[in-house]
Amino acid sequence: MKLKCLFVCASVISCSLLGGVVSFTFKAEPQKPRVCVIGAGIAGLTSAHYLKEEGLNFTVLEATQYVGGTWRYDPRVGTDEFGQPIHTSMYKHLRTNLPKQAMELSGFPIPKEYPSFPSWKLFYEYLKSYAKHFQLEEHIKFSHLVESVKRVENAWKVKHKNVKTGEQFEEVCDFIFVATGHHSKPNMPNIPGEELFKGTIIHSHDFREPDSYKGRRVMIVGSGPSGMDIGLDVADVSKTLFHSTHSKVTFRTPFPDNFIKKPDVKRFTENGAYFSDGSFEELDDVIYCTGFQYSYPFLDESSGLTFAPRYVIPLYHYMVNINQPTMIMMGMVVRACLVAAIDAQARYATALAKGNFSLPSKEKMLAEWQTRADLVKSRGRPMSDIHLLAEREDEYYAAIAKESGTSRVPPVLFKMRTLDTAAKLDNLYTYRNYVYNVIDENTFTRCYQDPRESRSCTP
Numbered sequence: 001m002k003l004k005c006l007f008v009c010a011s012v013i014s015c016s017l018l019g020g021v022v023s024f025t026f027k028a029e030p031q032k033p034r035v036c037v038i039g040a041g042i043a044g045l046t047s048a049h050y051l052k053e054e055g056l057n058f059t060v061l062e063a064t065q066y067v068g069g070t071w072r073y074d075p076r077v078g079t080d081e082f083g084q085p086i087h088t089s090m091y092k093h094l095r096t097n098l099p100k101q102a103m104e105l106s107g108f109p110i111p112k113e114y115p116s117f118p119s120w121k122l123f124y125e126y127l128k129s130y131a132k133h134f135q136l137e138e139h140i141k142f143s144h145l146v147e148s149v150k151r152v153e154n155a156w157k158v159k160h161k162n163v164k165t166g167e168q169f170e171e172v173c174d175f176i177f178v179a180t181g182h183h184s185k186p187n188m189p190n191i192p193g194e195e196l197f198k199g200t201i202i203h204s205h206d207f208r209e210p211d212s213y214k215g216r217r218v219m220i221v222g223s224g225p226s227g228m229d230i231g232l233d234v235a236d237v238s239k240t241l242f243h244s245t246h247s248k249v250t251f252r253t254p255f256p257d258n259f260i261k262k263p264d265v266k267r268f269t270e271n272g273a274y275f276s277d278g279s280f281e282e283l284d285d286v287i288y289c290t291g292f293q294y295s296y297p298f299l300d301e302s303s304g305l306t307f308a309p310r311y312v313i314p315l316y317h318y319m320v321n322i323n324q325p326t327m328i329m330m331g332m333v334v335r336a337c338l339v340a341a342i343d344a345q346a347r348y349a350t351a352l353a354k355g356n357f358s359l360p361s362k363e364k365m366l367a368e369w370q371t372r373a374d375l376v377k378s379r380g381r382p383m384s385d386i387h388l389l390a391e392r393e394d395e396y397y398a399a400i401a402k403e404s405g406t407s408r409v410p411p412v413l414f415k416m417r418t419l420d421t422a423a424k425l426d427n428l429y430t431y432r433n434y435v436y437n438v439i440d441e442n443t444f445t446r447c448y449q450d451p452r453e454s455r456s457c458t459p
């Protein structure tokens, strides 16, 4: 009897025999947390990579049949063959707006032969090979749309549907990594008279290629990265390109003669628009490059988050849901090397799920958030600025790495982004001619490659 017990104990649990009384001390492995990742774009893929490396129990639920999220160009707009809204906002001529080194995923070097500012196609290839290299696809349930995530009895109840068969599934997860991106739902400006306008109006989410604007009078609204990039793309073929913006940013680009700066649109008429300075222009087409809205139709009040079109609060370190800290909202930073930031967040989130570190108290997390919220208010800025990293980017990388014991995004990326932004303001046509070379964690060099020169510059 005793012998048998010892044998069993030795193999599964530890036990002690005290004065003939058999007592068991269970040392069963603590239950591994189950992690559900929603989305297989960069945020979902990097999460899957680290979760796999840590041997955690996880699954990735992806609504489409593909990895890469917004980086997979789809010529279609509207809905796909399963009636699902097209997620991607990618356009045909897109090249990255950051040097490739600032878009590299940790542990998987970006190909040397890639140009400094790769096309979406090359970057998408890179993401696919990342998924392949780390064998992530076996952890992804493709064509599975998450329809609801509810907090029930100290866990998350996740309902998802196979969009091909309609079959519904339910599972329970300890952690939720929300990796669904936030460049998909158009933020429309709702300008008076839109319904009267006889021309076309689209949002940049549905812009694919400039060909249909050939010889036409087009207006772009907005001067964010898409506004400027799509503006130049369209101005190459359009008769005129009216660029309406209230941004105070000064672009020193030598714009072509058909590129005409305008203030805010006041109202549309049948054949054009009035602007805030009283001027009127005849227009054929309008492209709103007015940004995107945060959209989490699968989350409800049980998440403890407050959702607005342009912000989600309260998040600790721009990602941890303070009211339910087993939920991580990934990629919710603006003005940063987003790819590197997401990669770092995936390391942080995985270390958290693994139990490598514990979060500060709720009070401390709220205080961190409140400090940022107060700063936004004191600057007289809208709450959407709560997601802005900008000049705090490098501090952020240091802070999350230190807290979680994960590796830090090197300072050189922030430095490269700063110079890249300056080059962009100097000339939107030429900033991608710079060739960058990272020397070490803190330093890089760059040289200007004149496209007319056959000799290549060496940074």
Ligand SMILES: Cc1cc2nc3c(=O)[nH]c(=O)nc-3n(C[C@H](O)[C@H](O)[C@H](O)COP(=O)(O)OP(=O)(O)OC[C@H]3O[C@@H](n4cnc5c(N)ncnc54)[C@H](O)[C@@H]3O)c2cc1C
Residues within 6 Å of the ligand: 038, 039, 040, 041, 042, 043, 044, 061, 062, 063, 064, 066, 067, 068, 069, 070, 071, 087, 089, 090, 091, 094, 095, 096, 097, 098, 103, 144, 145, 146, 147, 179, 180, 181, 182, 183, 298, 330, 331, 337, 338, 339, 342
């Ligand atoms: C046109 C454009 C150009 C850009 N250029 C750059 C650039 O040059 N450099 C840069 O650093 N960043 C750039 N970005 C930012 C870009 O968003 C990030 O690089 C990055 O792709 C974000 O990855 P993500 O995983 O957070 O989101 P996404 O790539 O959007 O992936 C989200 C995934 O979640 C899935 N999903 C959504 N909802 C559900 C659901 N309910 N259930 C299941 N799955 C769901 C989607 O199908 C998608 O696959 C650009 C963005 C756009 C739109």
Ligand SMILES: *[C@@H]1O[C@H](CO)[C@@H](O)[C@H](O)[C@H]1NC(C)=O
Residues within 6 Å of the ligand: 032, 034, 057, 058, 172
């Ligand atoms: C992972 O979690 C699922 C769902 O809770 C469970 O069915 C499965 O047995 C777990 N796998 C491992 C290896 O623990």
Ligand SMILES: *[C@@H]1O[C@H](CO)[C@@H](O)[C@H](O)[C@H]1NC(C)=O
Residues within 6 Å of the ligand: 050, 054, 347, 350, 351, 354, 356, 404, 405, 406
């Ligand atoms: C968690 O800690 C272990 C042990 O220190 C380490 O090997 C692992 O890389 C850490 N995981 C993450 C995701 O940081």
